[in-house]
Amino acid sequence: MATIKDKILERLEGIDDLPPAGPQFLETQRLICDGKHDAGKVASYLEKDLALSAKVLRIANSVVYGGRYGEIGSLPQAIARLGMDEVCRLTMAVKAMAIFEKSSGVVDPMEFWHHSIAVAMVTRNIVAVSKHVNSDPGQTYIAGLMHDIGIFIMDRYFPDVYRKVRESAAAKGELVHIAEKRLLGIEHGEIGAVILEKWRFPEVIVTAVKCHNSPDEATDAALQLTQILHIADFACSAIGAGEPGDAVPQTFSLGAWHDLNIDADSLSKIVSETEEEIAKAKIMMNINK
Numbered sequence: 001m002a003t004i005k006d007k008i009l010e011r012l013e014g015i016d017d018l019p020p021a022g023p024q025f026l027e028t029q030r031l032i033c034d035g036k037h038d039a040g041k042v043a044s045y046l047e048k049d050l051a052l053s054a055k056v057l058r059i060a061n062s063v064v065y066g067g068r069y070g071e072i073g074s075l076p077q078a079i080a081r082l083g084m085d086e087v088c089r090l091t092m093a094v095k096a097m098a099i100f101e102k103s104s105g106v107v108d109p110m111e112f113w114h115h116s117i118a119v120a121m122v123t124r125n126i127v128a129v130s131k132h133v134n135s136d137p138g139q140t141y142i143a144g145l146m147h148d149i150g151i152f153i154m155d156r157y158f159p160d161v162y163r164k165v166r167e168s169a170a171a172k173g174e175l176v177h178i179a180e181k182r183l184l185g186i187e188h189g190e191i192g193a194v195i196l197e198k199w200r201f202p203e204v205i206v207t208a209v210k211c212h213n214s215p216d217e218a219t220d221a222a223l224q225l226t227q228i229l230h231i232a233d234f235a236c237s238a239i240g241a242g243e244p245g246d247a248v249p250q251t252f253s254l255g256a257w258h259d260l261n262i263d264a265d266s267l268s269k270i271v272s273e274t275e276e277e278i279a280k281a282k283i284m285m286n287i288n289k
């Protein structure tokens, strides 16, 4: 007899109305973030998308991004103020938010993106402080943005089932991914991985998303990226920007912590910078409204 997990996987295989996020998202990432393009080329690419470029300008003019130093009105100026790396991250965050703007009512998109953008931003702090990290920062950021995309899929395609899972998690004081596994036999990391594979995301990102709640299960090739994602997720939860729906604080894998070799000083630096990054994530979301 088919299990609930089998039915979910079968339904995922048959989904034909997914947003065209994969090709568009990765194409934008290639054009904006691969470091081979100068500021002029990036500006002219962004200018073709009026909604996107307007958001980048508004973010550049926000106080947290230095807007107190005077209004800027053009994309080249915005790129000069923010730097290419930040423009890359902002662009990818705005593009990601476009995938999931409306919800079936189970998950609040604002809460969802607050967490996802915060995790993506914190991955950068981990890459910066850990002496043992050699993961690609761009790939790490994308993995952070997409790590909970399985939650969005559950909200959109299985809203009734997912509402019950969340209610049960809240009633039992359980983390959402544990309740998903208990009730459905599959959790949102695995569901997200199925979708990212459909979107042809790189294998290392697919695996990191799949295993972000259980990093010890990642393949060797994806282990470090998975561990970064896992610890960033935990840091955001600790600071109040946790996974949507979690009623209890997240736990973390000691193995991941040990392998990334993050000492106490680095941890407090990550935590304080995380607070700053979360403030930036809020700016981005408000601008996306």
Ligand SMILES: [Fe+2]
Binding pocket: 147, 148, 177, 188, 189, 212, 213, 243
């Ligand atoms: Fe998650």
